[in-house]
Amino acid sequence: MNRKLLLIFLIVVCLIIPNYSYAETTAKPLKIAFIRDGFVWIKINNKEEKITKAKGVYTNQPEWSFDGNYLMYQKEIPTGPTASYPTRSEIWIYNMKTKKEQRIISDGENPKWSPTKNIFAFLDSGVLNVSDFKNFYNIALGVDDYNWIPNGKGFIASSAAALNPDGWTNPVLYKITLPNDLKNISSATNTVKQFFVVPKTLTKGNTSIPSINASTFQFSPDQKWISFIVNPTASWSMDSDMLCIISSDGKVFEVQDEIILHLDNPKWAQTKNILGYIAGGGRLVFGYKNKKMNITEMPAFTSTNLTPPHYAELGFTWCDDTSIVVSRVKESEWSNDEKKRPKPSLNVINLSTHKQLKITNPPTGKGDYNPVYSKTTNKITWTRKGELDVVGNVWIANLDGSKPEILLKNVSSYSIFER
Template sequence: MKKHVILLIIFVIMLPNIMKAETTSRKMNIAFIRDGFLWTKINEKEEKITKEALKFNYAPQWSYDGEWILYQFEPKKKINPNLDFQNEIWVYHLKTKQHKRITYDGRNPKWSPIENIIAFQSGGVLNVSNLDKFYNIALGVDDYQWFPDGQAFIASSSATLQPTGWTNPKLYKITLEKDLEKISSLTENVKDFYVIPNELKKGDVSVTAITATDFRFSPDGKWISFIVSPTASWSMDSNMVSVISSDGQRFEVIDEIILHLDKPKWAPQKNLLGYIAGGGRIVLGFKNKDMKITEIPAFKSMNLTPANFAELSFTWIDDQTLMVSRVKESDWSNDPKDRPNPSLFMIKVLGQEQIQITHPPKGYGDYQPIASANKLTWIRKKEIADSKEDLWIADKNGKNANEWITNIDGYDLFEK
């Protein structure tokens, strides 16, 4: 009897820790596109949340608190028949199951990092919506990103061709009024931030600077990475990933990349910028695509790809570990069956240990790994241009892998 009492006491003492362990295990929700419909999977239950098949050109986006999902589609009937492309932006509220249109025609929407406000572009106009109405913020914006505090934007204007040649692309800082109703000017809150040189060089490679896109802040908020691109056709082969200090005082060119593999990403907590270096579009061959990391502000770089391999995409697992989608180097083939199929490899930066994590069946490849707080997800499909994709999930170390969602086309994860 005494033994049972002791065991009961021990269990009661341990119960809060057991409950805490259960509550701190974060649940993963997903919003995704399938067969022209928007779906969610919450508590492992799939639900279709739009009623008619639509043309979705972009993945959905969770709000910072997981209460709303932003989605975009190309409407069947255009507001203007002369428009080549029209993109409606909507939001869906999970609790009320209410759908709200934000705009009939917009692009590049991004949630605020601190509240349920959406920024988006319409032409060259940057707008902000509080989900009830939207407000014009600035003109002539080519691309933008929220500052981490949600109180301002880093924005770019592209170079223009004039009789004397190309002008410079420029960066600006645009502060946001706390009360959107008080916005009375589209210029008074805009400050010059940096003028990008006309030509960027790294080693023996140079590009004409036309646009600046894909702004991302370092974990400490002191640096901003972005991609500087030349004209559209040239940008298929060569672009420069660059960084600038968040006060606009120091600018550095990091390396040459292409746009259509994966974007540069910061490590979770350290100022380590990861990117797939190397010029030349994929149709020139699966070659010269190396996983590199650069430490900022030391600007020391490290190549993590072994000889005779090429990388297609990557994700940070933690500050010292990456997961890459990797193929053996090969020439391009017009026959998909002759193209290499990637597998996932884990790279441990210290010691540069390389471990193959997945072994997809013949004819299939594993693409686009994404690490969250607790899990690793990736796409498995037959070849790089295949539209039939299945989502796989595993522990962050790649163990306990299984197929999670079939026939998926664009998704976003939210952990709570």
């Protein structure tokens, strides 16, 4: 009898331990901020909580501070009929520990957290500022776009081309340093150094554009390369923009490829100097075509197209240095009937084996958009919705598409804090 009981006990233990170990290695809790029904919400340990009191228009997804202790969001406020612009953008901060929100800036745009401290930068009428929640400091003037240097000690920034009687000037790139103590800033020009003058015209193949703006700066993992996008005039930029790469010392500059805005921004791999982007000009109303998933390896500037014939890409995310998930449709002409337009599904691309696998099958009338890799869980998230829908459901699944489930319902945007 004792031997039988011992055998039963060992069998039960063997059955339980593998399941327990799997749960420990995969079931890490997510920390998510999202917008729903005009309010900012958070979801932690599978519990949802509304953190804003008043309903509003939140123009961008919430952004986590580097340590996850604060959340930043922008609230659109009507300005009235006499104002130069119909709305202004307030910048708010939510303290995760005190559970209190605070309006920091009454009118600012393009806020970005420091990658190393609980301070953030923002633009106000071309002035680059940094705020420590109590005060803000003027850093530089005439800034069109910017990004933090990864060590948090400064910025790369651009000025836009200006139209003079004799034609357009050039966009110019600058490097800006920050003192350790923001109170030591005495001038908005002393810490600014010109870095690179963008040529007035950029050409790739048979396509040329005038250089008006330089934006969307991203550093390679080793910080030796910087990718950015050069735009022509506003309406023109809907059809053609140029992805550029420059070395961090400014000695090497390359017009890499033609792209368009409003699909997905170029992104570097996690640890290798490989830049991913969706190549191809022409707005989508000209057809779902000529949108290819490309990767470029630095410093060789070697490019590879990953999209098979007769398909087009709408978005992508890196999962690691050797795998990418794309939001993909079959090539198609444009239709004024939204029901006849192709709806995307997700596909995973293995760069080592060159194998590609379709991993989602959205129902009729829905598409799988904006894939986002979550390092915390080693899973993929995405938004499933109709093409014209403002809100959708956020799904999560394993990287091969297995075990899909709804993570958030009726969400317009979301942001995952990655530890």
